[in-house]
Amino acid sequence: MFDNLSEKLQRVFKNLRGEGKLSAENMESALREIRMALLEADVNFKVVKQLIEAIKVKAMGEEVLSALSPSQQVIKIVNEELIKILGSHESRLRFANEPPSVFLIVGLQGSGKTTSTGKLARWLSKNGHRPMLVSVDVYRPAAREQLRVVARDAGQPIYEGAPGEALPLELTRSARREAVNNGRDVLLVDTAGRLHIDDALMGELRQLKEQLNPVEILFVADAMTGQDAVKSADEFHKQLGITGVILTKMDGDARGGAALSIRQVTGQPLKFVGIGEKLDALEQFHPDRVANRILGMGDILSFIEKASEQIDQKKAVEMQRKLIENDFTLADFRDQLKSIRKLGPLSSLLDMMPKVGMMKELSNVKVDEKEIGRVVAIIDSMTPRERANHMIINGTRRRRIAKGSGTSVQEVNQLLKQYAEARKMMKSLSGGLMGKRLGKMKLPGGFPFDIPGLGR
Numbered sequence: 001m002f003d004n005l006s007e008k009l010q011r012v013f014k015n016l017r018g019e020g021k022l023s024a025e026n027m028e029s030a031l032r033e034i035r036m037a038l039l040e041a042d043v044n045f046k047v048v049k050q051l052i053e054a055i056k057v058k059a060m061g062e063e064v065l066s067a068l069s070p071s072q073q074v075i076k077i078v079n080e081e082l083i084k085i086l087g088s089h090e091s092r093l094r095f096a097n098e099p100p101s102v103f104l105i106v107g108l109q110g111s112g113k114t115t116s117t118g119k120l121a122r123w124l125s126k127n128g129h130r131p132m133l134v135s136v137d138v139y140r141p142a143a144r145e146q147l148r149v150v151a152r153d154a155g156q157p158i159y160e161g162a163p164g165e166a167l168p169l170e171l172t173r174s175a176r177r178e179a180v181n182n183g184r185d186v187l188l189v190d191t192a193g194r195l196h197i198d199d200a201l202m203g204e205l206r207q208l209k210e211q212l213n214p215v216e217i218l219f220v221a222d223a224m225t226g227q228d229a230v231k232s233a234d235e236f237h238k239q240l241g242i243t244g245v246i247l248t249k250m251d252g253d254a255r256g257g258a259a260l261s262i263r264q265v266t267g268q269p270l271k272f273v274g275i276g277e278k279l280d281a282l283e284q285f286h287p288d289r290v291a292n293r294i295l296g297m298g299d300i301l302s303f304i305e306k307a308s309e310q311i312d313q314k315k316a317v318e319m320q321r322k323l324i325e326n327d328f329t330l331a332d333f334r335d336q337l338k339s340i341r342k343l344g345p346l347s348s349l350l351d352m353m354p355k356v357g358m359m360k361e362l363s364n365v366k367v368d369e370k371e372i373g374r375v376v377a378i379i380d381s382m383t384p385r386e387r388a389n390h391m392i393i394n395g396t397r398r399r400r401i402a403k404g405s406g407t408s409v410q411e412v413n414q415l416l417k418q419y420a421e422a423r424k425m426m427k428s429l430s431g432g433l434m435g436k437r438l439g440k441m442k443l444p445g446g447f448p449f450d451i452p453g454l455g456r
């Protein structure tokens with residue numbers, strides 16, 4: 001995603017790095033190059049114009065901070081403006097006050113509606129919701145069968161329809177009732193698509209909208225079709241009123257023009273991107289992270305910079321020695337988890353990094369901040385003696401710790417088991433490749449084993 005654009009913009013910044021300060025001349029040529037890079041990435045020309053104008057005003061205005069170098073200044077400005085055109089904080093899904101929240105999934109044929117419906121079902125269930133699916137693609141039995149398959153893969157129920165129920169309106173009415181009866185809080189409606197926008201399709205969708213009062217109407221578009229995707233999103237919005245966009249097949253789109261234009265052209269935010277055919281290949285769209293990624297802030301240096309700002313280097317070195325010498329107590333374990341938490345959402349840090357080598361592996365790590373909090377609470381409920389020597393924690397002590405931390409004995413057991421395994425693993429790795437690597441990188445979060453809250 002955005003690879004070409006990212007590369008070109010970074011070249012612009014690099015050229016500016018040699019300059020003493022921002023001047024009308026060097027800014028002029030930088031802006032020209034940024035403009036070219038955006039156009040080559042297939043960004044809508046109006047959006048490019050707005051963006052360049054905004055960057056120019058800021059760069060030449062008073063907002064420029066003299067503490068930053070010219071290239072840093074320009075990166076900062078471009079970053080802010082990119083985030084703005086991408087929609088800042090609008091990417092979150094909305095939910096109805098009274099369940100079920102109905103999400104209408106619309107778009108042209110082949111754009112990825114059915115696949116995205118399955119991905120959303122999975123995503124929602126992983127994020128504390130209980131979705132139900134229904135297909136109103138009544139003209140193509142194969143399409144409904146396809147949704148049945150993705151629903152099964154996502155492990156979420158689908159409303160199949162009673163005999164004689166053949167019309168979209170009937171189906172969705174019953175599906176909503178079924179959702180209420182089964183305590184499902186989101187109803188995902190996969191709709192029929194056409195090759196082109198036509199009146200019959202729009203009429204049907206408008207009827208569904210009227211009857212179902214959906215809180216989200218998500219337009220699904222194929223990113224590889226570039227500005228055509230933007231155009232049809234705009235058309236759907238004018239005729240139907242959409243609330244957000246899911247851009248699919250971003251895995252095959254190196255340019256990213258649609259992603260960068262859609263919000264500005266339609267006024268509706270990009271909410272998710274599809275990055276593969278599998279059900280887990282769906283990412284929530286975070287404008288700030290994407291802007292960072294495009295600007296190449298995703299390098300390990302900035303990660304380490306941020307990390308070392310927040311973490312006491314001495315402490316980190318001491319921790320490593322303990323890890324390697326297997327003198328790593330539960331109290332150290334807790335401190336390390338706390339320092340991970342201090343880094344802020346670890347996932348955003350991981351997102352900033354290039355996906356190569358060991359980082360590739362780390363970037364698959366999912367951080368569950370709640371889980372880290374639970375583990376810290378468990379260790380906090382231990383006595384100093386217990387923290388120094390986990391061997392003395394018997395059944396009675398486990399029950400007391402569980403009570404004190406508001407967790408269960410199973411959770412305490414699980415933590416102790418993970419901790420013991422981690423120690424064992426560290427022992428076998430000590431002095432090995434991992435130890436050396438970690439030593440060199442001084443990464444506070446460089447856990448070569450499974451930590452609670454960091455599941456793979």
Ligand SMILES: Nc1nc2c(ncn2[C@@H]2O[C@H](COP(=O)(O)OP(=O)(O)O)[C@@H](O)[C@H]2O)c(=O)[nH]1
Nearest residue numbers: 109110111112113114115248249274275276277
């Ligand atoms: N590579 C890739 N393929 C996708 C993605 N989303 C959907 N597809 C594929 O696009 C094709 C059409 O998807 P489908 O969900 O049937 O589209 P629909 O007609 O809009 O329901 C299928 O082959 C999907 O596997 C994606 O994010 N990446």
Ligand SMILES: [Mg+2]
Nearest residue numbers: 113114137143
């Ligand atoms: Mg379909």
